[in-house]
Structures are given as structure tokens and as C-alpha cells.
Amino acid sequence: MTAVADNTLVSERDLSKLKWRCRRGLLENDLFIERFFRRHESHLTVFHAEGLRQLMDLSDNDLLxxxxxxxxxADDLDRPDVHAVLALLRTPQ
Structure with a gap:
């Protein structure tokens, strides 16, 4: 399935749910995710939120x-939304 870019901003309620969903057991992952939200939460789109949800289905080590x-x-994760979110997560300060 290919993700279609939905540039609609994520609602406050959905953003809150997404942040809760993104809590991880590995500190390193949490640091990446916290930085991501600090930088991008004000302009996070439905497209990015879906990519982030896909990544949150991974184990902590695979995500890291x-x-x-x-x-x-690869495979089901080789999608535009996942690639876009990873690019944002990988961007250093």
C-alpha cells in the first residue's frame, strides 16, 4: 500500500494520542522522538502522523x-510517509 500525502494538520487530540503512542522503552528512541515533536509538532500533517504510526509498530531495536x-x-515500511518521517527523525540539531 502506498501512502498518499495528506497535508492536513493533525488535530490537537490526535497529536496527543500520537505522542502517547510514541512512548518507547529505549531511552535512545525517546530522545529521537522527543526532538522530533519539539521541532515538528506545530506543523505535523496526517501524512507524517501515519508514517510515525507505522514506525511505532516496530520493536525498539529495529526502530533505533x-x-x-x-x-x-523495507517491505511494508518502504513507503513515502515512513521515509519522510525518518528523514525528519534523522536530522541532527
Missing amino acids: DLMLARKEP
């Missing part, structure tokens, strides 16, 4: 490998 660019998205 993607965020550190040790791996690239």
Missing part, C-alpha cells in the same frame, strides 16, 4: 536501527 540509518525501510 532505522533512526540511526543502520537500516533502511
